[in-house]
Amino acid sequence: MNWTDERVEKLKRLWAEGLSASQIAAQLGGVSRNAVIGKVHRLNLPGRAKAGGVAAASRAPAKRPAVAPRPATFASRVTPARPIARTVGATALQEEIDVDTVREIAVTSKGNVVVPISKQLALTDLTERTCKWPVGDPLKDDFHFCGCESPDASPYCAYHARLAYQPVHERRRTAARA
DNA sequence: CCCTGATTCGC
């Protein structure tokens, strides 16, 4: 993946909005958070004033062990679902979670069904180990992702993994729900 | 362990 003008622009915008390097990498797709950080530096974009490591002052040499015998096995990140048009309020700030809203939704719409309590994550909050099961209408602003912890490299939590991968015979006896 | 950004340096 090369840094096209569009990708660089998106990087600048997201970085300015305060998204973390990993979140930006996820949205751009095809790049690691290291790549994002490296690019940020090369572009001379302002670093995070005080975020992360306070290492600004006491920077250690950080030398490398010659050549890296990198395994390179894990690779393949999960597809970032980029086709999803930016939801209504697109800024990170507007997508912050309202705890009361979470409670309300959990009770009113899921009350009598055994469903893991969604963490109501926005697209930008997903990581490699959060459940990416979509909940709600992508065109409405209450759309979110489950966000529960997903084991290993599974894109879904235990519950949603069952829904996603259940065998045909099991699928027959379980009514569709979501 | 999860994550964050910062830095180095082989490519």
Add this chain to the structure above:
DNA sequence: GCGAATCAGG
């Protein structure tokens, strides 16, 4: 210029 490896910290 790029970004993995690594560091340093929350």
